[in-house]
Amino acid sequence: MPQWDQWIEAIEDAKADADKHDATVAGLIITGDISEADDVIFQLERIVGVTRLPLYFVLGNHDFYHGLIATTRGEVVRIMRENEDLFYLTDTTPIEIAQDVFLIGDDGWGDATVGDYDGSPIRLHDFQLIADFVESRTADWPKLLHRLGKESADRLRDKLLALPERVRQVLVATHVPPQRESCWYEGKVSDDDWAPFFVCGQIGEVLEWYADRHPDVHLTVLCGHTHHQGVARIRDNLIIYTGSAVYGEPTVQSVINADADEVGLVDPKSGDT
Numbered sequence: 001m002p003q004w005d006q007w008i009e010a011i012e013d014a015k016a017d018a019d020k021h022d023a024t025v026a027g028l029i030i031t032g033d034i035s036e037a038d039d040v041i042f043q044l045e046r047i048v049g050v051t052r053l054p055l056y057f058v059l060g061n062h063d064f065y066h067g068l069i070a071t072t073r074g075e076v077v078r079i080m081r082e083n084e085d086l087f088y089l090t091d092t093t094p095i096e097i098a099q100d101v102f103l104i105g106d107d108g109w110g111d112a113t114v115g116d117y118d119g120s121p122i123r124l125h126d127f128q129l130i131a132d133f134v135e136s137r138t139a140d141w142p143k144l145l146h147r148l149g150k151e152s153a154d155r156l157r158d159k160l161l162a163l164p165e166r167v168r169q170v171l172v173a174t175h176v177p178p179q180r181e182s183c184w185y186e187g188k189v190s191d192d193d194w195a196p197f198f199v200c201g202q203i204g205e206v207l208e209w210y211a212d213r214h215p216d217v218h219l220t221v222l223c224g225h226t227h228h229q230g231v232a233r234i235r236d237n238l239i240i241y242t243g244s245a246v247y248g249e250p251t252v253q254s255v256i257n258a259d260a261d262e263v264g265l266v267d268p269k270s271g272d273t
């Protein structure tokens with residue numbers, strides 16, 4: 001069976017399972033790398049059209065391939081305004097998904113603030129495939145990475161500050177792992193060569209800042225980008241789930257129970273949390 005059909009079937013299974021427990025699947029969360037710039041809107045509309053579920057999402061670096069970042073974001077914002085089931089979290093204020101439980105998000109970017117950019121031999125395809133980098137001098141790439149991370153972190157801080165005082169739980173969707181501890185590759189965290197491109201350190205700082213000032217608020221972060229899964233508990237009230245991925249093979253990573261005291265992620269295959 002094609003991967004797309006398997007994925008849709010897994011979503012339908014999750015709906016049926018929720019039904020059995022007198023619950024409902026309230027929507028899908030996707031943490032980016034959905035497609036490329038010329039196709040991402042088609043895929044977003046296709047997903048909500050087929051699943052008939054609201055889609056809460058951020059964009060990943062792949063979603064900007066063959067385009068300019070601002071242009072792609074602008075087109076996605078425009079289409080979101082025309083489709084009530086699309087929620088581009090980067091451009092959306094906090095959404096209350098259960099009593100006192102809020103969902104926020106931002107794209108994030110590997111922002112060259114963690115690891116050793118200058119000493120690293122790694123240079124991502126992003127630099128050849130995203131127009132912002134193609135049109136920049138090589139020497140300016142780290143500044144651009146830093147700026148993209150800062151803009152994401154600033155927007156995320158604004159969303160955290162916009163949460164009402166009664167907030168109990170926050171679910172944060174972002175593409176790039178915000179801490180080195182959450183940046184997994186084959187069971188290990190990224191080394192200094194990879195971390196500049198695989199960690200959004202400025203979002204990590206914002207999350208720690210908020211978690212330390214709000215010990216009674218629990219933050220659950222969902223991210224991807226590295227293609228390898230892992231869980232990192234950064235604070236008692238800050239846990240980061242990094243999802244796995246294989247090109248062309250979308251899967252349901254987890255079912256999220258937003259009514260739990262600590263927002264719970266359930267493995268859809270085993271039922272384990």
Ligand SMILES: [Fe+2]
Nearest residue numbers: 033060061225
């Ligand atoms: Fe990515």
